[in-house]
Amino acid sequence: MSDKPEKFIDENGLRLDGRKLDQIRDVKIEVGVLARADGSCYLEFGNNKVMAAVYGPREVHPRHQQESTRAIVRYKYNMASFSVEDRKRPGPDRRSTEVSKVSREALEDQVFTEYFPKSAIDVFVEVLQADAGTRTAALNAASVALADAGIPMRGLVSACAFGKVDDTLVVDLSKDEDNYGQADVPIAMTQDGKITLLQMDGHLTPEELKTGLLMAQEGCRQVYEIQRQALMDHYAKMQDTNKDETEAPSVEEVVTAEENKDSEDVTTEAEEVEEEVAGETDEEKPEIKENAPEEEKEEEETDEKIVEETVEEPDTEEDDSHE
Numbered sequence: 355m356s357d358k359p360e361k362f363i364d365e366n367g368l369r370l371d372g373r374k375l376d377q378i379r380d381v382k383i384e385v386g387v388l389a390r391a392d393g394s395c396y397l398e399f400g401n402n403k404v405m406a407a408v409y410g411p412r413e414v415h416p417r418h419q420q421e422s423t424r425a426i427v428r429y430k431y432n433m434a435s436f437s438v439e440d441r442k443r444p445g446p447d448r449r450s451t452e453v454s455k456v457s458r459e460a461l462e463d464q465v466f467t468e469y470f471p472k473s474a475i476d477v478f479v480e481v482l483q484a485d486a487g488t489r490t491a492a493l494n495a496a497s498v499a500l501a502d503a504g505i506p507m508r509g510l511v512s513a514c515a516f517g518k519v520d521d522t523l524v525v526d527l528s529k530d531e532d533n534y535g536q537a538d539v540p541i542a543m544t545q546d547g548k549i550t551l552l553q554m555d556g557h558l559t560p561e562e563l564k565t566g567l568l569m570a571q572e573g574c575r576q577v578y579e580i581q582r583q584a585l586m587d588h589y590a591k592m593q594d595t596n597k598d599e600t601e602a603p604s605v606e607e608v609v610t611a612e613e614n615k616d617s618e619d620v621t622t623e624a625e626e627v628e629e630e631v632a633g634e635t636d637e638e639k640p641e642i643k644e645n646a647p648e649e650e651k652e653e654e655e656t657d658e659k660i661v662e663e664t665v666e667e668p669d670t671e672e673d674d675s676h677e
C-alpha cells in the first residue's frame with residue numbers, strides 16, 4: 355500500500371494524477387458484452403474495471419421471496435480477489451453486503467417493477483480491478499446493463515463521488531484521495547438530479563456538502579452522457595446487423611433461385627450439346643455463304659474439285675508403276 359502523500363493538490367491547483375478539482379476520470383463503456391446475460395456492460399472508470407450482467411425478469415427462487423404485485427430487484431456486488439493490491443479473501447463480506455444493499459436501493463426505484471409481478475430482476479457486478487470508486491463504477495455499469503436487458507426504467511442512474519483533500523473539495527476521488535482524504539461521498543443520481551444514493555465517510559460542513567453535491571451532479575451528468583452514447587452506439591450497431599439480416603434472401607427466395615439456376619444449367623447443357631452437334635456438321639460442310647454471288651460459289655466448287663484431284667493423284671501414279 356502506498357504512503358500518504360504530503361500534498362494532494364499542487365501549486366497549479368492540479369491533483370496527484372494531473373486532474374483538475376472538478377474533473378472526473380476517463381469513462382469507457384461497452385454494451386452487450388456477455389452472450390448469456392439478458393443485458394450486460396463492461397465499464398472502465400479510470401483504473402476501475404467492472405463487469406455487470408442482468409438476468410430477468412425471471413422466476414423467483416427461493417419462492418418465498420416472490421412479491422405478488424411487483425418484481426424484486428436483487429443486486430450482487432463482488433470484488434474479485436485479484437482486483438486489489440492486497441489479495442481480497444474471496445466470497446461475500448460485510449462491505450460487499452453493504453455495497454449490494456445500497457446499490458440495489460439506488461436502482462430499484464428507477465425500474466417499473468410493477469410490470470413484472472412475482473418475478474425477479476437479478477443484477478450481478480464483478481469488480482475486476484479496483485482503484486477507489488468501485489461502487490459508483492458498478493452502479494453505472496449496472497444501470498446500462500439493465501437498459502441493455504430491455505428492463506423498462508424511468509431513466510438511467512449515474513454515479514460519481516466527491517470528497518475533500520487538503521481542505522479542498524474534489525470530484526471522483528482517486529485511490530490515495532479515497533484512502534487518506536478527509537471525506538468521501540459516493541453519490542448516485544437520476545437523469546433529473548434526484549439522489550438515489552448518498553453515503554458519507556469523513557467530515558464536511560453543510561456548505562461543503564452543498565457545494566460538493568453540485569460538483570458530483572455535474573460529474574454524474576457527464577457520466578450519463580457517456581452511458582447514453584454507449585447505448586445509442588450499441589443499438590445503432592444492432593440495427594445495422596438486423597438490416598443486413600433483413601436484406602439477406604429468405605429460404606423461399608433461395609429455393610426459387612436454386613431451381614432457376616438448375617433449369618438454367620439444363621438449358622445451357624442442352625445448348626452446349628446442340629452447339630457441339632452443329633459445330634461438327636459445320637466442320638464437315640463446305641463453307642458456302644448462302645447469299646454469296648454465283649461466281650464465288652463456282653470458284654469454291656472448282657477449288658474443291660482441284661483438291662479432290664490432287665488427293666487422288668498418288669493412286670494413279672502407283673497404278674502406273676505396277677503397269
Ligand code: UDP
Nearest residue numbers: 438439440442484485486487488489490532
Ligand atoms: N479496497 C481494497 N480492499 C478491500 C476493499 C477496498 O483494496 O477489501 C480498495 C479498493 O481499491 C477500493 C478502495 O479501497 O476501490 C475504496 O474502497 P471503498 O470501500 O471506499 O469503496 P469504493 O470507493 O471502491 O466504492
